Amino acid sequence: DAGVIQSPRHEVTEMGQEVTLRCKPISGHDYLFWYRQTMMRGLELLIYFNNNVPIDDSGMPEDRFSAKMPNASFSTLKIQPSEPRDSAVYFCASSPFSPGIEQYFGPGTRLTVT
Amino acid sequence: GENVEQHPSTLSVQEGDSAVIKCTYSDSASNYFPWYKQELGKGPQLIIDIRSNVGEKKDQRIAVTLNKTAKHFSLHITETQPEDSAVYFCAASIGGGANSKLTFGKGITLSVRP
Numbered sequence: 001d002a003g004v005i006q007s008p009r010h011e012v013t014e015m016g017q018e019v020t021l022r023c024k025p026i027s028g029h030d031y032l033f034w035y036r037q038t039m040m041r042g043l044e045l046l047i048y049f050n051n052n053v054p055i056d057d058s059g060m061p062e063d064r065f066s067a068k069m070p071n072a073s074f075s076t077l078k079i080q081p082s083e084p085r086d087s088a089v090y091f092c093a094s095s096p097f098s099p100g101i102e103q104y105f106g107p108g109t110r111l112t113v114t
Numbered sequence: 115g116e117n118v119e120q121h122p123s124t125l126s127v128q129e130g131d132s133a134v135i136k137c138t139y140s141d142s143a144s145n146y147f148p149w150y151k152q153e154l155g156k157g158p159q160l161i162i163d164i165r166s167n168v169g170e171k172k173d174q175r176i177a178v179t180l181n182k183t184a185k186h187f188s189l190h191i192t193e194t195q196p197e198d199s200a201v202y203f204c205a206a207s208i209g210g211g212a213n214s215k216l217t218f219g220k221g222i223t224l225s226v227r228p
Contacts, residue, residue, distance in 0.1 A: 042218060042220045042221065043158075043218045045215060050212075055213075056215070091158070098210050098211065098212070099212075099213070099214055099215055099216075100207030100208060100209045100211060100214025100216055101163075101214070102148070102163070103148075103160070105157035105158045107155075107156055108157050
């Protein structure tokens with residue numbers, strides 16, 4: 001079975017540009033999560049969805065970040081405008097049962113903002 | 115909220131030896147404790163998990179033990195191999211709840227010397 005799929009795997013952009021990260025969760029999983037990983041902060045939960053509905057976005061750093069899940073097989077995380085401090089690895093994860101159990105992570109998108 | 119800590123931050127062992135990685139948590143209501151392995155350039159991979167109604171769980175060379183009274187749990191890897199070298203994350207949650215979230219530790223870097 002295919003795991004969580006993320007694209008692109010690497011993204012390099014200039015400050016001020018819009019960045020869109022994409023995720024396809026595991027089929028049948030009701031929960032989708034967006035995380036950010038940095039050396040300083042570790043893994044941070046940004047937002048999660050249940051059945052395509054955003055449930056908790058308290059981890060979204062600021063209004064420059066937005067996330068959508070138009071259907072059960074696709075989600076996007078958008079940063080507009082991007083800043084150098086947004087440089088990090090962004091992971092998408094999905095879970096079949098509950099937001100607190102058995103999360104399966106994608107390979108991540110490494111974002112570099114110059 | 116929950117606080118998960120891992121000690122030590124790095125661990126080096128000789129190939130064939132055992133490795134033990136420890137985590138502590140703060141919320142006595144937590145009842146689900148997964149371990150993730152993250153190899154360089156990849157996303158965290160769920161390798162084993164334990165629920166609070168059991169004290170130990172094994173899967174081939176890895177095992178996890180839980181001490182609810184002391185609020186700590188440990189990952190045991192026997193007969194370590196170079197491919198076990200990775201960053202290992204522990205996490206905790208009040209699993210099963212509609213609003214539960216995984217709280218991750220900062221990670222431990224395990225190096226297995228050939």
